[in-house]
Amino acid sequence: KPIVAVVGRPNVGKSTLVNRIAQTSDAIVHESRGVTRDRSYYDADWCGHEFTLVDTGGIEPMKSEDIFSASIRDQALAAAEEADVILFVVDGSVGVTEEDESVARMIKRAKKPTFLLVNKLDNPDREQERLWEFYSLGVGDPIAVSALHGHGTGDLLDDVVALLPESYEDEKIDDGILSVAIIGRPNAGKSSLFNKILGSDRSIVSNVAGTTRDAIDTVIERGDKKYRLVDTAGIRKKSTVYENIEYYSMVRGLRAIDRADVALLVIDSSTGMTEQDQKVANLAIERGCAIVVLLNKWDLLPDDHAREQMMETVERRMGMAKWANYLRISALTGRSVEKIWALVDSAAQNRSARISTSKLNQLLTDMREFGHTIVDGRRRLRMHYVTQTGTNPPAFTFFVNHTDLINDSYRRYIENRMRATFDFKGTPIRLRFRKKD
Ligand code: GDP
Secondary structure (H helix, E strand, O other): EEEEEEEOOOOHHHHHHHHHHHHOOOOOOOOOOOOOOOOOEEEEEEOOOOEEEEEEHOOOOOHHHHHHHHHHHHHHHHHHHOOEEEEEEEOOOOOOHHHHHHHHHHHHHHHHOOEEOOOOOOOOOOOHHHHHHHHHHHOEEEEEOOOOOOHHHHHHHHHHOOOOOOEEEEEOOOOOOOEEEEEEEOOOHHHHHHHHHHHOOEEEEEEEEEOOOOOOEEEEOOEEEEEEEOOOOHHHHOOOOOOHHHHHHHHHHHHHHHOOOOOEEEEOOOOOHHHHHHHHHHHHHHHOOOOEEEOOOOOHOOOHHHHHHHHHHHHHOOOHHOOEEEEEOOOOOOOOHHHHHHHHHHHHHHOOOOOHHHHHHHHHHHHHHOOOOOOOEEOOOOOEEEEEEOOOOOOEEEEHHHHHHHOOOHHHHHHHHHHHHHOOOOOOOOOEEEEOO
């Protein structure tokens, strides 16, 4: 999907704007829930045009004033590099600041379609001159918006989608080779792992061009199996500032995940599993990738206590995705790296599973007899039947009498029952509910 990045210095209202756009656009669909709700990216759909909206504000690490502007600049630069369209937000109630100017310089270099959005003008008609001031940034016509009130977001979205590239549809390559993405935070050990995999005697390696832009994939052959490691140029490119920016690794991850069947989520065990790791896991799950969580740098954990502690954090952070596969590895020593492929294969297999309608409905019968249901006043949830409506990942549609009675905990309950009955280890599954009287 094309990426629309929202950039600007802190406190100009980026997150409010992102939320506003998210609410305005038709469908923000999250059928398969990930492990965290807190997000800085949204899959949005405006009049049939799908795109991913990335809020760089959600990932600004800065607290101190000094590192602040450098970090904003880097964010802007990385955002500009990766995005298809940039929404540059400034604060109309404050006027042009030095930081705005430095962000503007980064954006201009990128030569991407940019919208200059002047936020916090609650009365744009009377505040025209405040708007004009922003012409000095040199990134085009300032557009008055009110993130808070939502003025103009519909028009803005029309203009944004008009500029999105069309060519993203055929991104998934369909040549029967399993696509695997190596994702994770900067320094988790992605490129070390990649090199270890390539260096293995068992792998025969070839580079192939990806379908889009500068994507380079690597196909490895192991015995009679082939795997496509997607976007490996991104892993190799240890470029200056970007590689250390969470935003960059996230967006890179997004691109890779879009084209992958299985995601290898590399975690740095020496620093523990962080919130950002959780976000990256979430991206993969929501986009329907099977995941194998690689607890890398296991060699750095000094004792059993540290190892136990690490496992506890992982369990807590991945609470909603207990079904993932875990492997303790060391990309440095090569420990357990060979074991990755068996987990990839089984996760991929489960991801393409088909469950017969009769087995599904047997489960439904069991649930009716022994399970919970939901009662709300005089209404009682009744599930009539269920059928599989998709694979990769498996999707199931339940026909029920009242869809609004299904809440999160009931969804989880059904998912748990499904997982206890069928083998979905390693893969997300999607549950949909349709009304039928
Ligand atoms: P990337 O940013 O995710 O690609 O991470 P790199 O592969 O560049 O690794 C970051 C640093 O961690 C490098 O100094 C690696 O040598 C080191 N590293 C990676 N994997 C391991 C590991 O399993 N054990 C140890 N001790 N160090 C590792």
